[in-house]
Amino acid sequence: MWLLPVLFLLVVQGHFSTCVQRTVRGTAMGTLTVHCTYGRGWESYKKWWCRGYEWDSCKILVKSTGSEQLVKKGRASIQDNHSRRIFTVTLEDLWYDDADTYWCGIEKAGNDLGYKVYVDVDPASGGCCTPGPWSLPSTSRGG
Ligand SMILES: *[C@@H]1O[C@H](CO)[C@@H](O)[C@H](O)[C@H]1NC(C)=O
Numbered sequence: 001m002w003l004l005p006v007l008f009l010l011v012v013q014g015h016f017s018t019c020v021q022r023t024v025r026g027t028a029m030g031t032l033t034v035h036c037t038y039g040r041g042w043e044s045y046k047k048w049w050c051r052g053y054e055w056d057s058c059k060i061l062v063k064s065t066g067s068e069q070l071v072k073k074g075r076a077s078i079q080d081n082h083s084r085r086i087f088t089v090t091l092e093d094l095w096y097d098d099a100d101t102y103w104c105g106i107e108k109a110g111n112d113l114g115y116k117v118y119v120d121v122d123p124a125s126g127g128c129c130t131p132g133p134w135s136l137p138s139t140s141r142g143g
Contacts, residue, residue, distance in 0.1 A: 026091070026119060027122055028121050032091040032119060037085060037086050038085050044082070047087040048063040049089040051100055102118075104117055
């Protein structure tokens with residue numbers, strides 16, 4: 001089983017040093033927010049947010065312009081913050097089928113940089129059993 005450590009090294013190499021992979025939880029029907037940090041020197045590069053388990057074949061949902069301008073595409077948005085060296089990605093109207101592997105990435109010559117983010121979608125608090133206003137017991141009736 002010596003292959004596993006070797007594979008792990010290959011995956012980690014060339015990726016962000018601060019944060020290799022993690023899980024982010026969102027709420028169904030809510031907005032998912034992911035903060036991707038990066039190192040000094042990458043401020044003016046284009047950042048992207050990609051969906052798919054495989055790095056090579058993931059689908060880029062939204063890409064920044066290299067400035068701090070907010071870019072929105074469909075349900076996804078991306079905004080870079082050069083002074084904090086964080087780009088923030090959001091995904092609106094989250095649903096269970098959005099749970100997947102995503103990548104925070106930086107576009108550069110040669111191979112892009114990127115790291116994996118697992119997205120999980122939780123039911124809204126109370127889930128399906130939260131009573132809507134239409135089903136609240138009418139306690140004042142007849143009173
Ligand atoms: C970047 O972060 C700083 C500090 O939180 C904030 O003051 C600034 O408005 C942010 N810039 C953008 C473009 O969001």
